[in-house]
Amino acid sequence: MIPIAAALAALGFAPAPEIKPVPGDWPQFRGPDRNAVSTEKGLLQQWPTEGPKKLWTVSGCGGGYSTVSVVGGWIFGTGKKDSKEYVWARDEATGEEKWATPFTEAKGVGYGEGTRSTPTFSNGKVYAVGMNGELVCCEATTGKILWHKNYAKDFGGVPPGWGYCESVLVDEGKVIGTPCSAKAAMVALDANTGETIWQTAVEKPGGAGGYASPIKAEVGGVPMYINLLGKTGGVIAVHAKTGKTLWQYDKMMNGTANIPSPVVKGDMVFCSTGYGAGSALLQMETDKSGGVSVKEIRFYKGDELQNHHGGMIPVGDYVYFGNQHGNGNPVCVDLKSGDIKWKEKKNVGGGGGSAAIAYADGMLYFRYENGTIVLIKADPEHFKLVSSFKIPEPSGKASWPHPTIANGRLFIRDQDKLHCFNLKDSTN
Numbered sequence: 427m428i429p430i431a432a433a434l435a436a437l438g439f440a441p442a443p444e445i446k447p448v449p450g451d452w453p454q455f456r457g458p459d460r461n462a463v464s465t466e467k468g469l470l471q472q473w474p475t476e477g478p479k480k481l482w483t484v485s486g487c488g489g490g491y492s493t494v495s496v497v498g499g500w501i502f503g504t505g506k507k508d509s510k511e512y513v514w515a516r517d518e519a520t521g522e523e524k525w526a527t528p529f530t531e532a533k534g535v536g537y538g539e540g541t542r543s544t545p546t547f548s549n550g551k552v553y554a555v556g557m558n559g560e561l562v563c564c565e566a567t568t569g570k571i572l573w574h575k576n577y578a579k580d581f582g583g584v585p586p587g588w589g590y591c592e593s594v595l596v597d598e599g600k601v602i603g604t605p606c607s608a609k610a611a612m613v614a615l616d617a618n619t620g621e622t623i624w625q626t627a628v629e630k631p632g633g634a635g636g637y638a639s640p641i642k643a644e645v646g647g648v649p650m651y652i653n654l655l656g657k658t659g660g661v662i663a664v665h666a667k668t669g670k671t672l673w674q675y676d677k678m679m680n681g682t683a684n685i686p687s688p689v690v691k692g693d694m695v696f697c698s699t700g701y702g703a704g705s706a707l708l709q710m711e712t713d714k715s716g717g718v719s720v721k722e723i724r725f726y727k728g729d730e731l732q733n734h735h736g737g738m739i740p741v742g743d744y745v746y747f748g749n750q751h752g753n754g755n756p757v758c759v760d761l762k763s764g765d766i767k768w769k770e771k772k773n774v775g776g777g778g779g780s781a782a783i784a785y786a787d788g789m790l791y792f793r794y795e796n797g798t799i800v801l802i803k804a805d806p807e808h809f810k811l812v813s814s815f816k817i818p819e820p821s822g823k824a825s826w827p828h829p830t831i832a833n834g835r836l837f838i839r840d841q842d843k844l845h846c847f848n849l850k851d852s853t854n
Contacts, residue, residue, distance in 0.1 A: 445498040445550060445566050452496045452832040455544035455593030460641045462739045464786035464831040469849045473801060477815025478836060478847040484521035485843050488512055489540025493839050496832035497547045504541035504554050506532045511541050511556045513564055521844060525569035530560035535589035539823060540841060542591035548617065553601055557589030561603055563620060573620035577635065582607035586634040586656060593639045606635040606656040612664050624669030632659020637683050643690040646712030654684045661688055661697050663718065672718040677725060678706045685735040689745050691761045700734030700751040707764040724764035736782035737828060744806045746790055747783065754781025754794055758806050767806045775800035775814030782828040797825040819843060
């Protein structure tokens with residue numbers, strides 16, 4: 427008997443290529459561990475005046491504030507074209523489009539120019555969330571929609587004013603999402619079918635949906651998922667196996683938009699939001715019954731520390747981020763003591779506005795709202811500015827998408843365009 431694959435090949439139907447992840451990939455929002463940390467080495471420690479060498483620029487990505495994920499030679503992203511939101515795939519080496527699949531209507535939210543969600547790749551599938559809460563699962567090689575759910579229709583969520591911005595977490599066969607409703611603050615869905623495994627009911631979800639993306643943590647052998655809820659809902663931790671609420675903390679929340687995912691280092695949790703709310707360093711504690719609680723180690727008022735958006739990065743025992751609402755003033759905080767190691771009082775390197783950040787090979791990459799990208803040494807003892815450059819062909823829209831660092835390359839999304847830069851070429 428002729429094997430099915432051989433028979434299809436003989437008829438001219440080539441099997442879909444398998445996507446094989448490699449160590450330098452960036453398979454989801456904020457990288458392999460969702461903390462914006464790359465493990466790559468041998469990257470440039472200083473850039474020429476014009477920046478690292480540009481390998482290519484492509485257009486046709488659609489409007490979007492989302493960034494991209496990179497896996498096994500493929501790039502995955504989302505974009506708005508006309509009245510639809512799309513998930514798309516491109517070639518990592520050239521940027522050439524492989525497929526683009528519309529999955530929901532794009533309307534009814536502020537900053538409606540484009541999408542927010544970065545696709546998450548796992549086991550041959552990609553998952554993305556639309557501004558209206560439409561969660562879609564696509565076959566990674568073809569873009570075929572395999573299943574979909576909606577945070578509002580299926581779980582009672584209310585889209586926030588600027589739309590759902592979540593990039594879902596896929597863990598141990600589960601898709602972890604955050605509808606932010608009272609009956610389903612957080613949900614776990616079967617990654618293959620979309621069927622509900624558990625959903626977390628809470629008394630105070632905080633109103634409309636949130637803007638942050640979940641992370642996984644473990645303390646005392648207890649696995650959990652942590653995320654921000656809507657408006658005043660707080661930071662919530664739920665048990666990874668059951669969805670049971672473990673703890674909830676709301677002192678640093680604001681009533682407008684809570685955006686940065688918390689940072690976890692061991693049993694310490696650092697959380698921060700903008701709009702004047704502030705930041706907090708928490709410590710988790712387990713009990714004999716398998717419960718987990720948190721105690722506040724230090725609270726910082728908004729005029730001292732607040733991350734508007736752009737994220738926070740744990741490196742060793744320290745966390746780095748852009749400080750102050752609407753600004754990206756670099757700051758370093760000790761995650762053990764809560765002490766502020768250093769704090770710049772202004773944007774640096776020609777940067778302006780908030781800063782979306784990433785880390786690789788000892789360096790911090792600050793992508794400022796005005797389109798300036800700044801390289802800073804990740805040194806807890808001293809602030810050290812190294813290099814900066816302006817992204818080419820700016821869209822004129824806010825330069826908010828987070829940097830993606832994968833396989834020696836830096837990927838910068840700017841609305842309809844995607845730029846790729848070489849971070850390893852010593853001849854730059």
